[in-house]
Amino acid sequence: MLSSITSRKEWVFFATLWRSHPWLTATWWALILLQGVLPAVFVVAVGVLVGALADGAPIRTPLILIGAVFVLMQLLTPLHSQVGSLLGEHASDRLHDRLLVAAGAPEGVAHLENREHMDELTAARDFDLGMSGPPLHLSMGIIAGGLVEAVAGLAQAAVLAAYAWWAPLLVGGAWLSTHWLLRESTQWDRNTGEVLDAQRRAEYSYRLAVDSPAAKEIRLFGLANWLTDRFASDRRTLVELRWQATRLRQKPMRWMVLVLVVSGGLFFWSLGRDAATGAIDLGQVSTFAYAAVGASALAFGGLNWALSLAAEGVMSVLRVERTMSSTAAARAVVSGRTPAEGMPAAEIRFRDVTFVYPGMSSPVLDGLDLTIPAGGSLAVVGVNGAGKSTLVKLLCRLYDPVSGTIEVDGTDLRDLDLESWRRRISAIFQDFIRYELPLKDNVAPLGATPEEVLEALATAGAAGLRDLQTVLSPGYENGTDLSGGQWQRIALARVMCAVRQGAGVVVLDEPTAQLDVRGEAEVFDRVLEATEGCTTILISHRFSTVRRADRICVVDQGRVVELGSHDELMALKGTYARLFELQAARFNEEQDGSDDAA
Template sequence: MHRVPSPDTEEVVRPGRINPPALLKARREWVFFGTLWKSHPGLTALWWALILLQGVLPAGFVVAVGALVGAIADSAPLVPPLVLIGTVFVLMQLLTPLHTQVGSLLGEHVSDRLHHRLLVAAGAPEGVAHLENRAHMDELAAARDFDLGMTGPPLHLSMGFIAGGLVEAVSGLAQAVVLAAYAWWAPLLVGGAWLSTHWLLRESTRWDRHTGEVLDAQRRAEYSYRLAVDSPAAKEIRLFGLASWLTDRFASERRTLVELRWHTTRLRQRPMRWAVVVLTVSGGLFFWSLGRDAASGAVDLGQVSTFAYAAVGAGALAFGGLNWALSLAADGVASVLRVERTMSSSAEARSVVSGGAPAEGMPAAEIRFRDVTFAYPGMSAPVLDGLDLTVPAGSSLAVVGGNGAGKSTLVKLLCRLYDPVSGTIEVDGTDLRDLDLESWRRRISAVFQDFIRYELSLADNVAAPGATPEEVLEALAAAGAADLRDLDRVLSPGYENGTDLSGGQWQRVALARVLCSVSTGAGVVVLDEPTAQLDVRGEAEVFDRVLEATRGCTTVLISHRFSTVRRADRICVVDRGRVVELGSHDELMALGGAYKRLFQLQAARFDDDQDGADSAG
């Protein structure tokens, strides 16, 4: 599989020319080991030093045992070889747990560094299209999950497996070198035979984790797992008896991952047979020669012991080296670096269409959507199709329409989470793309239909940058949440002294977030279903408070509740991505079109509900 070089190590490899240094640096293993060094040079140097020391010790042990056997055979003093054996043995016992701890710490440092880079990369593009692009989502899934244990051990555990493979390789090499004391050809014959297994069986464990099929299976397994262990779905899972179904589903999807790995692992019988032949012939030749020389007295008993153990120990060359754990860890690192490069290019592309004009004080006259067309990535049909709309500065506009009409898309474009495919959005006659993005977003405050419930303190949930505690409390009072005054209380029952809120309270907190931003300079307010979780009385009360607190702001409201909508200065009816009606509540009722039909339908349903409640009472 072609591997994309890391941006940290990328070099140009021109077609038709072989550039060994560039090819080496492009390998994922090189990138991985380079990432270790950049994450913590001290721990990395210690980790490598322990690999070398642990790898050499078995060869030292073999030599010491041979010396002991020779001393016994020759009736020589036993203390020196015994001391050597004891010293090597103690070091082997002590270095293993030490190496495990060093590797675990190094893995944590690497993980922290990569997660930090991933967060920075994912947040670099100013819009959200990159997070909804299928190709980008696959890369993000692979990068995000590299350390979660979904497709391999977490990095702090992988470091132990990787170190174990490298220690085995050094150990095998060191013991092969010991054989040079017997004959110059011995390390080449024995060591070369064991090394050949890496080439003969090179296809036996190759698995591409980045195919769409694998990533889809991984994403489904992760989703089932999170549904089962996270609290938001807990009520429905228990109410509908879905626990067993969800467990079986997760097990099935994890089994799919295992099967995909099994089927894409190419284990060939012929290479296996060749490996057995090579090892049998090489081992047979060496031990035949060693036995012949032992019989003739060319080597003594201690040397026979040393060389025999060393020949067997050289087998570590076959099992050591760049193992499966390194492959998985290197894939994860490469995924993070690819995401970093992809997000960087997305950010650069976005910066091309972002101007530098300040947005302070805007809009002073109007916001205008001029022939705006927009389609989401991967969709052929446009959501907005030549939409024209003018919002006078300082006024309130309600946007209504059926599901999929383009209401929420309109406000996403206004917030510059996306840009139009064609047409322009103008603020006081200036194309929105010509305004400095940060400056414009400081002028906007929004509560979205799927607003976030931050598991942070009440103050952190409400406070805009630069807001004082007094402004936070005023915003809460204006949103009808004056009873929430403990700004340091964490809004999650998972923390000590933490608490949870009802749906209506959370909605008031989200509205307070908007009002707090208004107090610190926002002049455009976007309300996407701002009172969906409030009852009718609470809705009317809160919306009147919001309108009062945002007086003088340009407000865009999206709501299905016409009791709220009718309070706006003007109402816009959107259908199939176009404005079909525009006017005040009274004007649209007099027009007798789509708005009147929708209003009367909702009013009739409300009257029926109210009559039913009165009868029940």
């Protein structure tokens, strides 16, 4: 029995409040009880005043009592609102801290690319953003209002016990019975895939409207009205899903009306009869009549819809924590113990590596064999979807192979200490991060001397950026934004800075896609010079850059189909030669067109 109570989401929610800030939680509950009792005290005081007036007795004491209760009722409401808001903010901050730790704890990224896990993360992340209900600091006031109503209804029903033992049972029970209707008509399942999809689409539409990266296209193509309509449609869908779930649970109200009419009629008939016979005086009639009406608060008080939504948000965070530590652990990246300092000294070898992304049936890598000599440069080319970026993810141990092994100097990569291995790797990915932070923190987030940062910028071709304290976002005072090419050079500078701090493996996944051909060639020559002695792996679609690598690997359908130097592969006249000639012909056509135009 006790376990079934403590496992309820409402219990978990209130326990979370207590753990987030015990003192504020205790104050919040004390104010709920005090605010709930005061209306009953007010009703009794008014009854005493009426009785005193009828009997010609002094009225100073009941007037003072009424005044004191009235003032307290006016003061406690804003005070309770402020306490609840602070408590909600504390709880929200604590939950988001836990969510951040939970999402960042697994060393791999499978949990962030899994649909079921993303649904949980969406619900947990958005519970306090107003996407599915009021933010927690506002919900606390609504939750408190329901609880105050419940206490007020119970307290005034208890006053009726002074009239007759059956009165609170009759009147209070009738009002409490309405909760069957209210509970059924306000519940809905916010965690269905359909609801979460609608929530995700609404959020995405909103972010397109308010985030600057999409602003150019939205305005250029005249998409403002289209985007507004889309957001309104997505939000309408979310509201309709909620409404449908509520409407389908409604029950007929006629029985509730009948119960209330019968119970109220019996009580007031009895009260009127006793007043007519003189069994109770005028003050008592006033007290019991007001208390009976005040007991109606029971119908509207209690655990309301805001509590349901807030509690579900808390449960989502807790489920994410469990998911990150259990479900994701089935494919978790587990650290070994062998230190990776100085590796690779000889080679990195992919031995019969097969990999399938979670939820997919066909492998991305299928028995791939590849040896990468240490200290040299290898370019990986292939059509989109061939498995090039997946190879990089496995090397960085963001995933582990489904079968086969990746060996570094003969040691299984899974046996290496993960933190030690990642210190040996420096990488730029296609979707590199643009940190809204000062330039120095973009180049060296974990710290470096100003000289090291400036050298890294110069190597990456961004020597013109020298104010290391400039925030790279126009949203901040004296902040600035950069072109796509400048951002890419900063991402490369991040790699170069890591190399200077000890990284021995450099991964460049489409590192210069936003630079022109000449800029790319210039930057890559600088990178090769700066990373001499490192093991450099380049993924690029531009063969003018690829040909500069010591060796070139052609990947197709998850396997290595060609491997050699540029000259060797051109002589082979296979896939690489065909792709190179196709791109070279296109480049020459573009050059001829430019010359003719000139």
